Amino acid sequence: xxESTAPVHAVPRTEGDSAVEVRSICKYYGDIEALxxxxxxxxRGKLTTLLGPSGCGKTTLLKIIAxxxxxxxxxxxxxxxxxxxxxxxxAFVFQDFALMPWATVMRNVAFGLELKGMGKAERQSIARHYxxxxxxxxxxxKYPHELSGGMRQRVGLARxxxxxxxxxxxxxxxxxxxxxxxxxxxxxLLQLVEKERKTFIFVTHSIEEAVYVSxxxxxLSRRPSRVAQIIEPKIDRTASPDAIRRDQGYLDTVExxxxxxxxxVD
Amino acid sequence: xxxxxQANSRVNSQLTSPVNGPVRAVHSPAGRGLGLGRLFxxxxxxxxxxxxxxxxxxxxxxxxxxxxxxxxxxxxxxxAFSSLLLDGSLIAAYGSTLQPLVIGVAISGIVGVGxxxxxxxxxxxxxxxxxLFIVLQSAPMAALIPLITFVYGIxxxxxxxxxxxxxxxxxxxxxxxxxxxxxxxLVAMCRSFQGxxxxxxxxxxxxDASPVIFAxxxxxxxxxxxxxxxxxxxxxxxxxxxxxxxHRSVANYAEMYAAVxxxxxxxxxxxxxxxxxxxxVLRPEKKRG
Numbered sequence: 001x002x003e004s005t006a007p008v009h010a011v012p013r014t015e016g017d018s019a020v021e022v023r024s025i026c027k028y029y030g031d032i033e034a035l036x037x038x039x040x041x042x043x044r045g046k047l048t049t050l051l052g053p054s055g056c057g058k059t060t061l062l063k064i065i066a067x068x069x070x071x072x073x074x075x076x077x078x079x080x081x082x083x084x085x086x087x088x089x090x091a092f093v094f095q096d097f098a099l100m101p102w103a104t105v106m107r108n109v110a111f112g113l114e115l116k117g118m119g120k121a122e123r124q125s126i127a128r129h130y131x132x133x134x135x136x137x138x139x140x141x142k143y144p145h146e147l148s149g150g151m152r153q154r155v156g157l158a159r160x161x162x163x164x165x166x167x168x169x170x171x172x173x174x175x176x177x178x179x180x181x182x183x184x185x186x187x188x189l190l191q192l193v194e195k196e197r198k199t200f201i202f203v204t205h206s207i208e209e210a211v212y213v214s215x216x217x218x219x220l221s222r223r224p225s226r227v228a229q230i231i232e233p234k235i236d237r238t239a240s241p242d243a244i245r246r247d248q249g250y251l252d253t254v255e256x257x258x259x260x261x262x263x264x265v266d
Numbered sequence: 267x268x269x270x271x272q273a274n275s276r277v278n279s280q281l282t283s284p285v286n287g288p289v290r291a292v293h294s295p296a297g298r299g300l301g302l303g304r305l306f307x308x309x310x311x312x313x314x315x316x317x318x319x320x321x322x323x324x325x326x327x328x329x330x331x332x333x334x335x336x337x338x339x340x341x342x343x344x345x346a347f348s349s350l351l352l353d354g355s356l357i358a359a360y361g362s363t364l365q366p367l368v369i370g371v372a373i374s375g376i377v378g379v380g381x382x383x384x385x386x387x388x389x390x391x392x393x394x395x396x397x398l399f400i401v402l403q404s405a406p407m408a409a410l411i412p413l414i415t416f417v418y419g420i421x422x423x424x425x426x427x428x429x430x431x432x433x434x435x436x437x438x439x440x441x442x443x444x445x446x447x448x449x450x451x452l453v454a455m456c457r458s459f460q461g462x463x464x465x466x467x468x469x470x471x472x473x474d475a476s477p478v479i480f481a482x483x484x485x486x487x488x489x490x491x492x493x494x495x496x497x498x499x500x501x502x503x504x505x506x507x508x509x510x511x512x513h514r515s516v517a518n519y520a521e522m523y524a525a526v527x528x529x530x531x532x533x534x535x536x537x538x539x540x541x542x543x544x545x546x547v548l549r550p551e552k553k554r555g
Contacts, residue, residue: 066458067458068454068457068458085457086457086458086459086460087460088460090458091458091459092454092455092458094451094454094455096451098449098451098452098454098455100452100470100473100474101549101551102473102474102476102548102549102550102551103551111455111459111469112459114469115456115459115460115461115462115465115469116459116460143550143551144551145551163459
């Protein structure tokens with residue numbers, strides 16, 4: 001560990017209440033210890049990023065929060081209630097989009113509502129709203145293979161918004177999106193975070209992306225993964241995207257995280 | 267020495283490539299060969315007709331040489347085909363051939379897809395049933411047909427069974443592999459939106475598996491045609507098998523070939539219809555390029 005590594009929970013919890021609490025989570029895959037005693041709070045209405053070296057178990061932690069993966073020990077609470085599986089207060093955005101290739105954009109976005117048994121007219125009007133929100137109006141009747149990678153992930157995002165969950169879990173949502181689209185998408189995401197007032201938990205391996213979009217960055221160490229550091233970038237989000245990317249605070253935070261992570265990279 | 271000459275040629279090719287570049291660029295968009303290629307890609311039906319036409323032409327030439335006394339020309343076969351069609355014998359033959367075929371394929375389709383889905387979803391069912399079908403699929407079915415006649419005689423039952431024995435294994439095995447390989451990410455997606463197990467199966471797993479299930483059905487249907495013809499040739503000559511056997515025995519080779527071609531035609535058309543049904547009903551996204 002470098003000297004810059006702060007103790008766990010160095011950031012005082014002044015943000016108000018937590019939407020998601022993670023308590024002493026451990027996860028073993030066979031003999032491999034993926035996560036070791038993770039304790040974390042995710043403040044409500046903020047975007048928290050899980051960042052760490054590849055293979056460090058960020059996605060595993062996110063899937064445990066989603067209820068898609070069982071922890072070996074420990075528990076996750078959402079609004080104080082223990083998680084036993086997927087629930088309506090959480091929605092997941094998948095790294096590989098997980099869109100049904102046989103369904104139109106409209107049906108894909110409305111799928112979460114369809115599973116809940118909502119009527120067609122009602123769910124389509126909700127879906128139409130979120131399709132517009134992610135900027136895909138006019139593509140309702142297209143099939144996923146007719147869209148670019150960035151547009152496909154917008155569908156995934158709209159689907160997660162449509163079920164009106166309080167907590168959105170995004171698993172490396174931009175990693176399969178090309179660089180230019182990713183930048184645009186990051187900018188749009190910031191606006192959506194502002195507009196939707198939801199709690200976002202975001203997994204990425206891109207330091208720049210983490211600093212650009214996050215209110216709070218949780219650095220995880222290499223396997224077995226532990227919380228190495230928590231950073232709150234002090235960046236003026238009201239500035240234009242280009243100003244943010246040139247902001248000294250932004251650049252310093254990127255550098256600080258890189259210094260912290262560098263020794264994990266071979 | 268070798269290395270240096272390789273290096274030299276690489277340098278040379280690098281030097282010449284800027285010269286080659288524009289030359290190629292001039293050729294490619296306006297080239298005559300590619301123009302023809304574009305015609306083919308924009309009119310796929312024309313290509314198919316042309317390919318069939320070429321085949322018939324070669325057949326006609328081969329028949330006129332002739333390569334064998336027993337090999338009729340295309341036109342003779344066509345003539346025999348229309349006379350068989352007009353005197354009603356072809357229709358009568360299909361009336362009896364289609365019976366075991368339709369019953370056998372329907373049973374194989376329903377049982378096969380059902381069994382495949384169950385095996386794909388449950389490891390226990392897989393262990394119980396998969397080995398049987400793997401053995402059945404690799405067994406030479408024609409050798410088992412005499413066995414069927416031994417047990418079930420020479421009637422409809424025996425012929426239907428022959429169809430099922432050929433059609434069922436491939437349908438079951440495809441169905442089971444399709445379900446087992448359904449995209450786990452889509453299943454996780456369905457789970458994350460609190461889909462029930464039934465919703466997972468009906469809304470995600472089966473639609474995702476349907477192309478491979480349908481590939482199995484197409485193979486099963488094709489195998490069913492083989493089964494019914496084998497049965498009609500090996501058990502008792504009825505229907506189209508009778509038509510083939512009879513015209514061979516009286517040396518009406520054009521009629522014999524017409525009967526053979528007709529079964530190929532019927533089988534191809536049925537398979538195409540099944541494919542069209544699949545695209546229309548289950549995978550609408552394939553309708554668009």
